[in-house]
Amino acid sequence: MSRAAVLAGIGACLPPRLVTNAELAARLDSSDEWVRSRTGIAQRYMADSSVLTSDLAVGAGSRALKSSGHPHVDAVVVATTTPDRPCPATAPTVAGKLGLGHAAAFDVSAVCSGFLYGLASAAGLIAGGIAERVLVIGAETFSRILNPADRSTSVIFGDGAGAAVLRAGSSTEEGALGPFDLGSDGEGVDLITVPAGGPPPEGGWPDPVPDDYYFTMQGKRVFWLAVQRMGQSAQMVLDRAGWRVDEVDHLVAHQANHRITRRLADEIGLPRERAVSNIAEVGNTAAASIPLALVHAHAAGTLRPGDRVLLTAFGGGLTWGATTLIWPAVDPS
Template sequence: MTRAAVLAGLGGCLPPRLVTNEELAARLDSSDEWVRSRTGIRQRYMAEAGVLTSDLAVGAGSRALKSSGDPHVDALVVATTTPDRPCPATAPTVASKLGLGHAAAWDVSAVCTGFLYALASGAGLIAAGGAERVLVIGAETFSRILNPADRSTSVIFGDGAGAVVLRAGDPDEVGALGPFDLGSDGEGVELITVPAGGPPPDGMDQGPAPEDYYFTMQGKKVFWLAVQRMGQSAQTVLDRTGWRVEDVDHLVAHQANHRITRRLADEIGLPRERAVSNIAEVGNTAAASIPLALAHAHAAGALTPGDRVLLTAFGGGLTWGATTLTWPAVERS
């Protein structure tokens, strides 16, 4: 009998410190108008010293488990670019803090596409019979890897976490995830990257420059690649699901930039007003962006059971992906 992963719980978590455009503009050659016009962002949240990615993941995960009505899962997948440590993975720490016992726990690293890769991992585990319930979390403290002097990146990103609980179910029931499309292109590794990191290369006379430990992005090239790859991936899963573009009630794309989201909607032929957006309130939260957008839209009552939802993302690697989902009745956490 075919098994499918069904969305059964949802939760989000933001650190308490709110950072406005005006606060950043005070130390950068920028302004609130400049940031809003180019990104659509007016504020973001940043973790204070001592707040770890695992802490935000626990906040989102606990809310998702409460929303699902059952605190037990067989596995946990954490998507993050900013783990607590390079080694070991952050997921076992999160599992321990959540009281998940000896559940399987591992990290996925695909930058802004990380949540979709993690979602596919959890769905695949359920489909293969390896788990009945899986908690999937996207969590980031991206502010820790930003160059505070770089206007092009420091105004874009924020910290946060979002999570969903998946349970085994029937492919035809409301809440079941549809087919996935995932891709990568390592030729674009330098477009979205932290140049330094890990053990030093053999034969190096000196270490990397201090700025090489910060996140960098070639924005103009990324813009068009993101639109192209997400558009292609979205169309692929629509075809596999048997949906027409006009059947889609909500597009939930990675919240990278409001211009990218609007251009993507145009690219696939979907009215812009069907694109869910929370980037103005939280900024780009990388792997946390899609589940946070879902959590905020659900809390606002914008998602109705039976709505057809298209998820898609693009991130460093380069990586991209998409899937479909018919929205279920989910308790608000």
């Protein structure tokens, strides 16, 4: 029996402000029907200006720690595209607010793949004997980087945070994370990006315009690449885990778009009804989407102990990844 990272607790946090499609349609050339038919989204939550990414991360992290039944961890990993500051990382702030003393803390930046990258990082810390318990959080205030006049992005994304506590355990017990597959393709850097989001290159930006400081995405190309890369990554970890596709009880993919999730299920040969979805309620929450989907599915009774779960994500970078998990008995957060 090899040492493995085992899921011990989960938690979520959403800001209080709920924004419906109707509210957005009032200022965009759009409608509730248009948004629902293309994305599957009915509403999303958005943080007020006083709410930081770290605030949402602390909310989700505290619930995950309570769910795990243990108040302390050795490390905190925060996956986010929208840190409180460019420097320093948000994770040390979160660790401090949670009263975790001098726990190791760092951020992971892989956009919508961030939580999976964070899980892999935590699993490595545990497998290497560096940590016994790790708190992994996906947290976003993505609404801050959206162009309010761009209906192609402003109707899709929401804010929120989800978290998981991993503990050292055996690879044979329920909750143990299975094999990981991670990948990237830097040639797709401009497909999902904030064009002027960093320091200017030598000589300055070439005539930057205000829109360059907002998030942009080439939706059609991203759609097909997401299905392809997540499908390939998912099949890779299934093969490594020795699972047949028909043995998978639930697919929990990054909640990007309900059409992507359904096409992905088709791509890997899984019935669409086995794909977990909460995008209608919270929208695309980037790095927070997978843990939020896990928390909501657990609360609904969809995820039951012993269920075989396949996780996969695709995000900017381009980045992607997948892993497997047999769902454990965890306390509600």
